[in-house]
Amino acid sequence: MLKRVHFKPSYLPYLLVTPQIIVTLVFFFWPASQALYQSLLVEDAFGLSSKFVWFENFEDLFSDDLYFGAFKRTAFFSFMVAASSMSIALVLAGMADRVVKATLAYRTMLIWPYAVAPVIAGALWLFMFDPTLGIIAYVLDAFGYDWNHKLNGGEAMFLVIVAAAWKQVSYNFLFFLAAMQSIPKSLIEAAAIDGAGPARRFWTIIFPLITPTTFFLLVVNIVYAFFDTFGIIHAITQGGPAKATEILVYKVFNDGFIGLDLGGSAAQSVILMFIVIVITVIQFRFIEKKVEYQ
Amino acid sequence: MIENRPMVTVFSHVVLILGVLLVAFPIWITFVAASHDAIRVTQVPLPLWPGDQFFINLKATLMKGGNGAAGRPIGLMLMNSLVMAMMISVGKIAVSLLSAFAIVYFRFPFRMGFFWMIFITLMLPVEVRILPTYEVVAQLGMLDTYWGLSIPLIASATATFMFRQTFLTVPDELLEAARIDGAGPMRFFFDILLPMSRTNIAALFVILFIYGWNQYLWPLLITTDQSMYTVVMGIKEMLEDAEQTPAWHIIMMTSLLAMLPPVMVVIFMQNLFVKGLTDTEK
Numbered sequence: 407m408l409k410r411v412h413f414k415p416s417y418l419p420y421l422l423v424t425p426q427i428i429v430t431l432v433f434f435f436w437p438a439s440q441a442l443y444q445s446l447l448v449e450d451a452f453g454l455s456s457k458f459v460w461f462e463n464f465e466d467l468f469s470d471d472l473y474f475g476a477f478k479r480t481a482f483f484s485f486m487v488a489a490s491s492m493s494i495a496l497v498l499a500g501m502a503d504r505v506v507k508a509t510l511a512y513r514t515m516l517i518w519p520y521a522v523a524p525v526i527a528g529a530l531w532l533f534m535f536d537p538t539l540g541i542i543a544y545v546l547d548a549f550g551y552d553w554n555h556k557l558n559g560g561e562a563m564f565l566v567i568v569a570a571a572w573k574q575v576s577y578n579f580l581f582f583l584a585a586m587q588s589i590p591k592s593l594i595e596a597a598a599i600d601g602a603g604p605a606r607r608f609w610t611i612i613f614p615l616i617t618p619t620t621f622f623l624l625v626v627n628i629v630y631a632f633f634d635t636f637g638i639i640h641a642i643t644q645g646g647p648a649k650a651t652e653i654l655v656y657k658v659f660n661d662g663f664i665g666l667d668l669g670g671s672a673a674q675s676v677i678l679m680f681i682v683i684v685i686t687v688i689q690f691r692f693i694e695k696k697v698e699y700q
Numbered sequence: 701m702i703e704n705r706p707m708v709t710v711f712s713h714v715v716l717i718l719g720v721l722l723v724a725f726p727i728w729i730t731f732v733a734a735s736h737d738a739i740r741v742t743q744v745p746l747p748l749w750p751g752d753q754f755f756i757n758l759k760a761t762l763m764k765g766g767n768g769a770a771g772r773p774i775g776l777m778l779m780n781s782l783v784m785a786m787m788i789s790v791g792k793i794a795v796s797l798l799s800a801f802a803i804v805y806f807r808f809p810f811r812m813g814f815f816w817m818i819f820i821t822l823m824l825p826v827e828v829r830i831l832p833t834y835e836v837v838a839q840l841g842m843l844d845t846y847w848g849l850s851i852p853l854i855a856s857a858t859a860t861f862m863f864r865q866t867f868l869t870v871p872d873e874l875l876e877a878a879r880i881d882g883a884g885p886m887r888f889f890f891d892i893l894l895p896m897s898r899t900n901i902a903a904l905f906v907i908l909f910i911y912g913w914n915q916y917l918w919p920l921l922i923t924t925d926q927s928m929y930t931v932v933m934g935i936k937e938m939l940e941d942a943e944q945t946p947a948w949h950i951i952m953m954t955s956l957l958a959m960l961p962p963v964m965v966v967i968f969m970q971n972l973f974v975k976g977l978t979d980t981e982k
Contacts, residue, residue, distance in 0.1 A: 413885045415808050422802035423814050426795045429855035432840075434821045437832035444832065498719045501712040508713070514967060515720045517974075521962035523914035523932045526955050529939055530726040533733065533948060541729060544745045575723065580974060604708050637916040641936055662831045663921070671831055679829070 438679065444672035463673035472649070473657070473674075480653040483567060484631035491571040492623055495578030500608055502579075503586040513583065520576040524634060528641030531569040555643065559650025562643045566651050569642060570635045577630075578623050585619035586612055625689045632681070654678060733952040734758075741948045753949070761953040774954050777931040780846075781913055781958070784930055787850035788912030789905050792859050797901075800863035801889055805875070821857045834921050844925040853918065858980050859904055865979075866900045867893065903976035906969050910962040931958040 445463055467473045502512045519527070534542045535555060543553040555561040589612060597607045636655050639645060645652035645660060652660065658678065662671030729748075733741050736751035762775045802808075803815055833852055842848030870893065878888045894901075919930045929937075935958060938951045966973050 413806050415806065418885055419802040419806035419808045419811070422798040422806075426799040426818060426855055426860065427814060429795065429851060430817055430821055432836060433833055433852040433855060434829075435817075437829045437836055440832035440835065441829055494719070498716060501715045501719075504712045505709060505716065508716075512716050512720065514970060516723055517970070518963045518966050519723055521910050521914075521966040522959045523916060523962075525916045525932055525936055526959050527726075529935050529951065529955050530730055532939070533952065534726060534729055539742065539744060539746060539948065541746045541748070572723070572726070577977070580977065584974075584978065604705070637932075637936075640916075641939055659830065659917070668831065675829055675831065 441672045441675045441679070444668055445676045446669075447672075448669045463669045464677075466670065467673055467677070475649070476652055476654055476657045479563075479651070480632065483563070483570075483635075483651075483653055484628045486567045487570045487574065487631040487635070488624060488627035490567065491574040492578050492620070492627060494571070495575050495582055498575070499579050499582035499586055500612070502583055503612075504604070509583070509587075513580070516579050517576040519573050520580075522573060524570075524573065524637030525641045526637075527569050527573045528566075528638040531565060531572070532642045535565055555647075557647055559647055562647060562651050566635070566639055566642055569638045570631060573638075574627060574630055578627070581619055581623055582616065585616040589615050622689070625685060629682075629685055632678075632685075730952045730955055733948055734956055736949055738947060738949055741952075757949050757953045761950050761957065772926060772929070772934070774931060774934065774957060776927065777929050777934045778957060780928060781930040781932065782961070783846055784849045784915065784919070785909050785912035785961075787846060788853050788915070789908035791850060791854035792856055792908050793901055793904060795854055796856070796859035796863050797894075797897075800860050800867055801893065803860075804864055804867040805885065818855075818857050818860050821855060830917065830921060837922055843922050844928050846928075848922050849915075849919055849928070849930075850912070853912070853915065859908070862900065862904060862979050863897065866897050870896055899972075899975070900979065902969075903972045903979060905976075906965055906973045907976035907980055909965055913962050934958075 446460060447458055448462065498512075498516060502509050502516075505512070522530075532540075534540050535553065537543050537554040537556060540553075546553045553561060555565045593611055593615075594607055597611055602610065632653075633655055635653070636659065639651055639653065639656050643651045645656050654674065655678065658671050658674045661667045661674065665671075729746075732747055732750050734757055735754035736747060737753045737756075740747065740751060763773055799814070799818065803811060837843060837848045837852060840848075842851070874892055874896075875888060878892055883891065914932060915930070916932050916936075919928075920933045920936070923929055923933070931954065935951065935954055938947065938954060941947070
C-alpha cells in the first residue's frame with residue numbers, strides 16, 4: 407500500500423491529490439448526493455415547486471408495471487448479450503489458440519470492433535436491417551420473411567442484442583485467448599498423450615482452467631449491457647416500438663430529460679447506483695478469491 | 701502444435717475466417733454504401749461491391765455534411781472529437797499520476813480517506829448520475845465548452861489504481877539513491893518515476909483515447925451549440941434526418957470517418973492496447 411521508504415510529511419501530498427479530489431467532489435459526490443435528495447422529492451407539472459415525499463418515488467416505481475417491465479427487459483437483454491458474445495468469443499479463441507502461427511493475425515482482425523462507438527455500431531446494424539433498404543432485410547424478404555423492427559418489438563430487441571454483442575465479441579475474445587495461452591502446454595500435451603482428442607481436452611482441461619476469466623467476463627459483460635449500450639439503443643430504436651427495448655439506463659434518460667419527471671428519474675438513478683455497487687462488490691469478491699476448481 | 705490432425709487445423713481456420721468475415725461484414729457494407737451516390741443507395745437491393753463515388757462523398761462529407769438541417773461540415777466535428785478525446789486522456793493521466801504518487805510515496809493525515817474517496821468513484825458511471833451532473837455543469841457555466849465536455853469525465857479511479865500498482869513495483873532502492881543524491885520529491889517524480897512508467901502511460905493513453913473519442917451521452921446532453929458537436933453524436937442527428945431525407949451514403953461515410961481514428965489506434969498500437977485493457981481491469 408505505502409512504500410517502506412517514503413518522503414517526509416509536508417504540504418506537498420495535499421497539493422498532489424487536490425486536482426483529483428476537487429473533480430471527484432464536484433462531479434461525483436455532489437451530483438450523487440443531489441440524486442439521492444431529488445429522489446425524495448416530487449415536482450409539480452411545471453417544475454415550479456417541489457415537495458418532500460420521503461420514499462414515495464420508490465414506492466411508485468416498485469408498484470409500477472412499466473418499471474418492472476424495464477427491469478425484466480434489462481435482465482433479458484444483458485443475459486442475451488453476455489451469453490451470445492461470450493460463446494462466440496470462446497469458440498473463436500479456442501480455434502485461435504490452436505492455430506499457433508496465425509494467432510496474432512486473427513487477433514488483429516477480430517479485436518477492432520472494440521474501438522467502434524456504440525452509437526456507430528447502432529448505425530451500421532440499423533442500415534443493414536433497414537426495412538426498406540437494408541441488405542439483410544432484403545435477403546430475409548427474399549425468403550419470405552417480412553422484417554420490420556420499427557413495428558415488431560421482438561425484432562427490435564433482437565437487433566439491439568446483435569449490435570451490442572457484435573461490439574463485445576472482440577473484448578471477450580481477447581481475454582479468453584490470453585487466458586488460454588497462459589495454460590501450461592505440458593497439461594495439454596499430457597492429455598494428448600493419454601489419448602484425449604481436441605474436444606475432450608477443451609472441456610476437461612481448458613474450459614475449467616479459464617473459469618476465473620469466464621466469471622470476470624460475465625460481470626464485465628453484464629455491466630457493459632447495463633450501462634454502455636445506451637448509444638446502440640438510442641441510435642436503433644429509441645427504446646421503441648412501444649417500449650420494447652427500453653432498458654433501465656435508457657429509462658432514466660427518457661423519464662428525466664424527455665419526460666421531465668425529475669424525482670422519478672433520480673429514484674431510478676439511485677436504484678442503478680445500488681445495482682452498480684452490488685456488481686462491483688461481487689466482482690471484487692471474485693477477483694479476490696480467484697475462482698479455480700482445479 | 702500438439703498432434704498432427706490436419707482436418708482439425710483446417711476446421712479451425714474455417715471457423716476463424718467465418719468469424720472474421722462476420723465481424724467485418726458491417727464495415728464492408730458501410731464502405732460500399734459510402735462509395736456510391738445518393739440515388740444508388742436508395743435502390744433495393746443495395747450493392748455489395750464498392751462504387752466510384754468514394755472520394756466525391758468524402759469531400760462532400762468533410763466540407764458540407766449531410767442533407768437538410770443537419771448539413772454541417774464533418775471536419776469541424778472531427779476536430780471537436782479530437783480535442784475532447786485528447787483533453788480527457790491527457791487530463792486523466794496527469795490527474796491520476798499525481799494522486800497515485802501522493803498516495804504511494806507520502807504518509808500524511810487522511811491519506812486513506814482520500815484513497816477511499818477516489819475508490820468509490822469506480823462505482824458511479826456517468827450514465828447513472830447524468831441529470832444532477834448536468835445541473836452542476838450548467839451552474840458552473842460550462843455547457844457548450846471543451847471544459848464541460850472533458851472535465852467531468854477525467855476523474856476516474858481506474859487510472860489512479862493502475863499507476864498505484866505500477867509505482868508499487870518500482871524498487872525502493874531507487875528512491876533511497878535519489879534521496880542520497882539530494883533529489884526532492886518532484887525531482888524524483890519527473891526524473892525517475894515518469895520515465896519508468898512510460899509504457900504504462902502509453903498503454904493507458906490508448907484505452908482512454910478510445911474511451912474519450914467514443915463518448916456519446918455526455919456530449920449529447922451538454923452541447924446545444926452546433927459548433928461544439930462531436931462526430932459520434934453528429935451521426936445520431938443524421939440518422940434522425942434519415943427518416944425524411946435519406947442520405948445514407950453520407951451517414952456511412954461519416955461513420956467510417958468517426959470510427960477510423962480509434963480503430964487505427966487499436967490496430968497499430970495493438971500491444972499497448974492489449975496491455976492497457978488487461979492492466980485497467982485488474
